[in-house]
Structure formats: structure tokens, C-alpha cells
Amino acid sequence: MSTTRLQEVQICFGSGKQTDIATANLVAAMWRLKKLNAQLANPKLNTENDAEEYGKGHEFATTTFKTSWDTGGTLEKYLSAEMAAWAMCFGLGKVVKSGTTPNWVYTCTPLIPANGDATELPYFSFVEQIRPGASSVIDRLLTGCAVEGWTISIGSGPGRANSKISVEFQGCGKLTEPSAITMPAATVEKLLPSASLTLTINGVDYVTNKNIVSLETSWKNNIRMDAGFYPGSGFQTSGDATTGAIRGRLEFGNRAGALKFVARFDHSSTELTLLKAQTTGTAVIHLQFDTNNSLDITWQKVAFATAEVGETDQIVTVAVEATPIYDATNGIITAVAKCNVDAICQ
Amino acid sequence: MSKVWLMPPWGLGEPMEVDATPEILTPRLVAGWSQCEPPANTQEVTTHVND
Numbered sequence: 001m002s003t004t005r006l007q008e009v010q011i012c013f014g015s016g017k018q019t020d021i022a023t024a025n026l027v028a029a030m031w032r033l034k035k036l037n038a039q040l041a042n043p044k045l046n047t048e049n050d051a052e053e054y055g056k057g058h059e060f061a062t063t064t065f066k067t068s069w070d071t072g073g074t075l076e077k078y079l080s081a082e083m084a085a086w087a088m089c090f091g092l093g094k095v096v097k098s099g100t101t102p103n104w105v106y107t108c109t110p111l112i113p114a115n116g117d118a119t120e121l122p123y124f125s126f127v128e129q130i131r132p133g134a135s136s137v138i139d140r141l142l143t144g145c146a147v148e149g150w151t152i153s154i155g156s157g158p159g160r161a162n163s164k165i166s167v168e169f170q171g172c173g174k175l176t177e178p179s180a181i182t183m184p185a186a187t188v189e190k191l192l193p194s195a196s197l198t199l200t201i202n203g204v205d206y207v208t209n210k211n212i213v214s215l216e217t218s219w220k221n222n223i224r225m226d227a228g229f230y231p232g233s234g235f236q237t238s239g240d241a242t243t244g245a246i247r248g249r250l251e252f253g254n255r256a257g258a259l260k261f262v263a264r265f266d267h268s269s270t271e272l273t274l275l276k277a278q279t280t281g282t283a284v285i286h287l288q289f290d291t292n293n294s295l296d297i298t299w300q301k302v303a304f305a306t307a308e309v310g311e312t313d314q315i316v317t318v319a320v321e322a323t324p325i326y327d328a329t330n331g332i333i334t335a336v337a338k339c340n341v342d343a344i345c346q
Numbered sequence: 347m348s349k350v351w352l353m354p355p356w357g358l359g360e361p362m363e364v365d366a367t368p369e370i371l372t373p374r375l376v377a378g379w380s381q382c383e384p385p386a387n388t389q390e391v392t393t394h395v396n397d
Binding site: 094095096099105112115116117296300329330331334336 | 380
């Protein structure tokens with residue numbers, strides 16, 4: 001009997017954005033990347049039944065109904081310039097593309113509906129395949145996906161695992177099996193290693209003083225999943241009410257950014273002073289492969305929420321959680337991602 | 347210096363060409379400006395002295 005190893009799974013997804021939530025990316029606007037996590041983007045069919053209805057003569061279900069579909073998943077990857085650009089563009093939502101090949105520059109900020117921006121994030125399609133074709137194990141296309149959030153984790157050590165990104169995404173529920181997508185050639189990624197980090201938070205250069213131990217920063221869109229179902233939001237098979245409802249929109253909810261880090265702590269450390277004074281300043285995170293492939297994340301204003309002195313490998317350290325604050329001029333976060341892939345989120 | 351075109355918030359008003367630096371772009375994006383195609387009338391005008 002044949003077995004299927006999970007390493008056979010291949011994924012590709014939209015590097016460009018869909019024209020609308022219901023129209024899948026063409027393969028020309030998709031790229032194939034590797035990932036670290038085993039989790040598959042299993043679609044979930046929600047059902048209900050008639051057990052509680054009167055007129056059957058008993059309390060048992062006699063019929064089931066397809067109610068709705070949930071799709072989504074998580075991508076865990078070593079942090080690369082390409083994935084960073086994609087996560088910033090689709091995760092924050094507002095993108096300005098500049099530059100020329102091989103140095104495309106994506107300047108990304110969150111959408112601000114009060115100033116005329118959309119409440120829906122850009123959509124992409126996600127394809128997952130194991131042995132597509134006549135003996136397919138898995139071959140599906142999820143249309144209308146949006147980034148729920150991303151987390152970048154930087155640690156100490158020489159390996160690739162010390163610079164990772166995790167991206168969670170949600171789908172509108174639209175599912176196509178088989179996908180009818182021919183997997184594109186794999187995209188070669190340029191990693192942004194931990195050793196390339198430069199970091200200044202609240203006026204302190206943590207790399208020059210050799211004190212940074214680890215760092216985690218994240219963004220979450222808190223997509224209003226229930227609000228995606230509305231009168232007329234549509235069905236899995238267009239016009240067929242027996243196939244289960246899908247979402248017609250994925251709007252972000254109350255978004256939240258986060259920044260926390262661990263640094264060595266000594267007599268000159270300022271974290272506790274900055275915490276007590278609630279001093280505010282920028283936090284600027286820079287990682288790069290080379291001058292054409294990099295990521296800059298600027299939290300426009302942060303204040304320390306907690307600073308706890310502890311230890312890491314017998315060294316006294318301070319663990320700090322910072323609260324990103326909205327700046328009236330520059331907003332909350334700006335991400336500038338450079339890579340040599342054109343048309344990301346375009 | 348790379349430049350980009352931005353259109354004003356709510357699409358009201360004339361597009362503007364700006365330097366594509368984070369310092370220039372960030373406050374405008376936050377204020378509702380968004381990237382757009384260059385206006386159709388931005389082609390270079392050449393004056394021929396013999397005309």
C-alpha cells in the first residue's frame with residue numbers, strides 16, 4: 001500500500017492581489033514557496049440538522065444541511081525578503097510600490113478607513129497540492145484569503161531558525177477541487193538572518209551595545225469573520241443554496257501591533273527608567289540580505305508597558321513589552337520591504 | 347531618487363508626485379493618500395524653436 005509523506009506537499013499563493021474576493025489569482029500572479037509547518041489548510045464544512053424541528057414525531061435528526069465553509073491556515077517560514085514583503089503588503093494593506101528591477105521597494109502602512117481607505121484587506125488565493133493529477137492526494141484552491149496577522153521572531157544563534165516569520169490567514173470559504181493550477185517553479189528566497197539585525201528602540205541602539213538577546217514583533221488584523229456572512233454573501237457553488245454559504249467580505253476588526261524583546265541588563269540599562277517615565281520613542285527594526293533585499297519596520301511611537309529583570313543562560317536580562325502608540329502624523333507602523341520580485345500585492 | 351504618484355484622500359483633488367521615501371510617504375499614506383497611475387497629461391512637452 002502506498003503512503004504519502006507530508007514533505008510532498010507543495011503550496012503556492014498569490015503574490016499579486018485578486019481583483020475581488022471571489023476571483024482567484026491567475027497562476028501568473030502566484031508564487032511557490034517552501035514552509036516549515038506541517039499544518040494543512042483544511043477547509044471546514046459547518047453543518048446543521050433538523051433535530052429540534054417539530055412535525056417529525058421524534059427528536060432525532062432526519063436531514064442535515066450544509067451551513068457554511070471556513071478556510072484558512074498558517075505559514076511558518078524562515079524570514080526572507082520576499083516573504084517579508086508579501087506579509088507586510090497583504091498584512092498591513094496599504095502599499096506603495098517604487099523602484100526598478102532588481103530593487104523593488106514596497107512601503108506599507110495600515111489602512112485608515114477614517115481617511116478614505118478600505119476596510120477590506122487585499123485578497124489572495126492559496127493552493128495546496130500533493131500529487132496533483134489522476135492520483136491526487138490533495139489538490140485544492142482557496143480563493144479570497146486575507147492575512148489575519150504576522151509574527152516575526154528574531155533570536156540569538158547562527159542558524160536560520162533564529163529569524164522566522166509566521167503568517168496566519170483566513171479565507172472566505174470558497175474552495176475549488178481540483179485546483180486546476182499548475183504549480184509554478186519554486187521562488188528562490190533571500191533570507192534575512194538574525195545576524196543582520198540593526199535595532200534602535202526608544203533611543204537605545206541594542207546592537208551597537210551588543211545587548212539584544214531576542215525580539216518578537218507582530219501585527220494582528222482581528223478579521224471580523226462573522227460579519228463576512230450577510231444577506232447575499234453567496235454560496236460555495238454560485239446560485240446553489242444547498243452548497244453552504246461563503247463570506248462575501250473579510251473586514252479587519254480592532255487591529256493590534258506588538259513588540260517585545262529581551263536584552264542584557266547592566267548598570268547603564270535604561271529600560272526601567274524609560275518604563276517609569278513612560279518615555280516614548282520610535283522602534284526601528286532592520287534586517288537585510290543585501291542592499292536590494294531588506295526589511296525595515298518602524299513602530300512610530302512606543303512606550304514600555306512592562307520591563308522585568310530576569311536571566312537568560314545565567315546572564316541578567318530584562319524582558320520588555322512595548323505598547324505601540326498611534327502618532328498623529330506617522331500613524332502606528334511603516335514597513336519598507338525591498339526585494340527583486342515585482343508586483344507584490346499589485 | 348524614485349518618485350511615485352499619489353492621489354488625495356477619497357479620490358478628491360489632483361494627484362501629486364512625491365519622492366518615494368518613507369519619510370515623505372508615511373504621513374501622506376496615513377492621511378489617506380494612495381498610489382495611483384501618473385496622470386495622462388504628464389508627458390514631457392518639447393518646444394521646437396523653429397516652430
